[in-house]
């Protein structure tokens with residue numbers, strides 16, 4: 001019975017998973033290879049670590065406590081507000097906006113900028129992979 005339940009849970013979660021396009025899959029693969037080089041104990045990207053990166057507050061670039069949530073909100077299917085410019089940000093979740101996580105160039109650019117905004121440095125390959133894993137799978 002337990003096995004059947006587990007199988008069902010896995011099937012349901014697969015149905016809801018977002019399928020990345022080929023270039024995004026390649027980007028994730030590159031991050032994975034890099035993460036393995038940086039950390040021999042690396043065992044794949046992790047949703048929980050990604051959640052922590054996304055929700056943790058840090059003294060950011062402007063010297064104020066900020067997190068990814070500050071601009072993108074904690075409900076990724078809702079619009080956010082850019083705390084620096086007060087401009088509306090469309091939902092980050094690809095479940096809410098299918099244009100999200102389709103252009104590698106865009107994803108790279110914003111991960112670079114936004115890690116600097118929050119953590120005052122660029123993210124490691126593992127951190128980037130973890131946070132993307134969190135964002136694209138968050139319901």
Ligand code: HEC
Nearest residue numbers: 067068071082083089090100101102110114115117118131
């Ligand atoms: C100061 C506000 C702000 C903060 C803080 C912020 N972002 Fe963003 N983010 C933006 C803006 C502005 C854009 C670009 C506009 C858009 O895509 O709607 C963006 C875009 C993105 C994108 C592009 C996704 C795509 O495919 O279009 C990703 C990924 C992203 N942010 C992740 C993060 C992560 C991870 C953090 C925390 C480390 C974070 N953001 C923190 C403002 C912010």
